[in-house]
Amino acid sequence: MEKFKLALKKLKAWYFTKILRKTYYRVGSCNMCGRCCEKIYVKHGKHVIDDEDFFNKLKTMHNFYDGLTCIGKDETGLIFRCNHLDQETRKCKIHKKREKICRDYPQEELFSFGGTMGEDCGYKFVPIISFDEVMAKVSKAEPKTFELMEE
Numbered sequence: 001m002e003k004f005k006l007a008l009k010k011l012k013a014w015y016f017t018k019i020l021r022k023t024y025y026r027v028g029s030c031n032m033c034g035r036c037c038e039k040i041y042v043k044h045g046k047h048v049i050d051d052e053d054f055f056n057k058l059k060t061m062h063n064f065y066d067g068l069t070c071i072g073k074d075e076t077g078l079i080f081r082c083n084h085l086d087q088e089t090r091k092c093k094i095h096k097k098r099e100k101i102c103r104d105y106p107q108e109e110l111f112s113f114g115g116t117m118g119e120d121c122g123y124k125f126v127p128i129i130s131f132d133e134v135m136a137k138v139s140k141a142e143p144k145t146f147e148l149m150e151e
């Protein structure tokens, strides 16, 4: 049974890292606190939007953008709050019709531009390959040798 579990774990790790090119598993579930709906960065292409005029032009391109209000800016970019969040109940007013981006949240890509998970978020990310496994691989690798060229 243990061997089967180990093989399954390896297969899962292979699928996530090689096929999906992920480095983390997402575990847990949403407790519907609504916190991620009131501090949102918008990534367009490879960049987080930090210019309100540019964002206003994008609003016509996607329904999700149109539901956002800019509430500030920090070193990462503009910060938005979603207008569909009910401030009293903390629930999404369009939950059944919410965009795919909301259904898929959170994804590990979040980390690639400096985003972080809220401390109370019901989801957590677990590394697929642990630090110990990475270190074990590195220590088994052939040491690199450098040759000094004599003049």
Ligand code: SF4
Pocket (backbone or CB within 6 Å): 036, 037, 067, 082, 083, 084, 085, 086, 091, 092, 093, 094, 095, 098, 099, 102
């Ligand atoms: S549409 Fe709903 S789930 Fe998506 S950000 Fe707005 S409040 Fe949150």
Ligand code: SF4
Pocket (backbone or CB within 6 Å): 029, 030, 031, 032, 033, 034, 035, 036, 037, 105, 106, 118, 120, 121, 122, 123
């Ligand atoms: S912060 Fe996490 S737990 Fe709270 S609503 Fe967003 S995804 Fe759900």
